[in-house]
Amino acid sequence: MTEDLPLALSLGDPAGVGPELICEAWVRRVRSGLPPFFVAGGVSLLRAAAEQRGLDVPVHPVSDAAEAAALFDKALPVLGELDGPYRPGKPDAGGAKLALASLRQATALVTGKAAGALVTGPIAKSRLAEVGFDFPGQTEFVAHACGVPATDAVMLLAGPQLRTVPLTVHVALAEVPTLLSVELICRRTRIVARGIQRDFGIAHPRIAIAALNPHAGEHGRMGDEEQRIIGPAIETLRAEGIEVSGPWPADTLFAPRARETYDVAIAMYHDQALVPLKALDFDEGVNMTLGLPIVRTSPDHGTAFGIAGTGTAHPGATVAAIRLAGQAAARRAR
Incomplete structure (x- = not known):
């Protein structure tokens, strides 16, 4: 990996807000300090998305990633011949197939070291499943492409005010206590x-681990997972030299003064992590996958079909995802 490789962006579902926000990010490239990037497919689609949003974006096809880096200051580079119609707010099978093809191409370019990092646009999982996508989400797809077990691909949500990791993700809340174990906590931490x-670039990260139960279980009165599982895992990690603390009651862990005491918080389940992140940093939240040999980020929002093409979608998370991917790729290169 070299620091000057451009980033590869996948389109996401073309009926969602992904294409227009990619165009908006290119317009904001200088003031937002974005590294060079290109999009995997969608020349005419991106032109239509930019026009619909009222943006002056010259979209230019390129034949390789190196050409994209040289062109980036003057135009939005698009690599490859993948394309399709722009029908915002009207998802269909053709759009899902284009989203999947773009994801595959962008991922292959990054794993093949032609691009410095991967930024994935928002997709509709149900739509992709209808066209043969066999993974729960893009995270698992990218992990598989990298030869990494899905269990070792860890979701980090990052914003200006908070970094947090949900230990369990897309499972029913009732299943969470049965999935927790000392091994799971230690491995993912x-x-x-x-x-x-x-x-x-944080040499000695401070990691705060949330409790599962209210008031951290109150010594077993409201559940004993803190005593049986979370506490012993913390002791094991401390013995390894990792700076961890907890288990902390989640109702105080995300307060302003508490956030000053750690670099990342590990939550026990999906909403315990995502509710504070979206409350604090909704417009700049980034989903980053840890544990991969490549850098992968994504804006922490969905396709937003309901507002696609209206010009009201906020570009902050897309801009932040591109910026963070570039920063992380540069650190790895150095």
């Missing part, structure tokens, strides 16, 4: 510690 060191 080790991945988080290495990821924060490598991708954020």
Whole structure:
């Protein structure tokens, strides 16, 4: 990996807000300090998205990633012949196939070291499943492409005010206590510690671990997972030299003064992590996958079919995802 490789962006579902926000990010490239990037497919689609949003974006096809880097200051580079119609707010099978093809191409370019990092646009999982996508989400697809077990691909949500990791993700809340184990907490916390060191440049990351139960269980009165599982995992990690603390009651862990005491918080389940992140940093939240040999980020929002093409979608998360991917790739290259 070299620091000057451009980033590869996948389109996301073309009926969603992804294409217009990519165009908006290119317009903001200088003031937002974005590294060079290109899009995997969608020349005419991106032109239509830019026009619909009222943006002056010259979209230019390129034949390789190196050409994209040289062109970036003057035009939005698009690599490859993938394309399709722009029908914002009207998802269909053709759009899902284009989204999947763009994801595959962008991922292959990054794993093949032609691009410096991967930024994935928002997709509709149900739509992709209808066209043969066999993965729960893009994270698992990218992990598989990298030869990494899906269990070792850890979701980090990052914003200006908070970094947090959900230990369990897309499972029913009732299943969470049955999935927690000392091994799971230790394994994923080790991945988080290495990821924060490598991708954020924090040599000794401070990691706060949330409790599962209200008031951290109150010594077993409201559940004993803190005593049986979370506490012993923390002791194991401390013995390895990892700076961890907890288990902390989640109702105070994300307060302003508490956030000053750690670099990343590990939550026990999806909403315990995502509710504070979206409350604090909704317009700049980034989904980053730790544990991969490549850098992968994505804006932490969905396709937003309901507002696609209206010009009201906020570009902050897309801009932040591109910026963070570039920063992390540069750190790894150095």
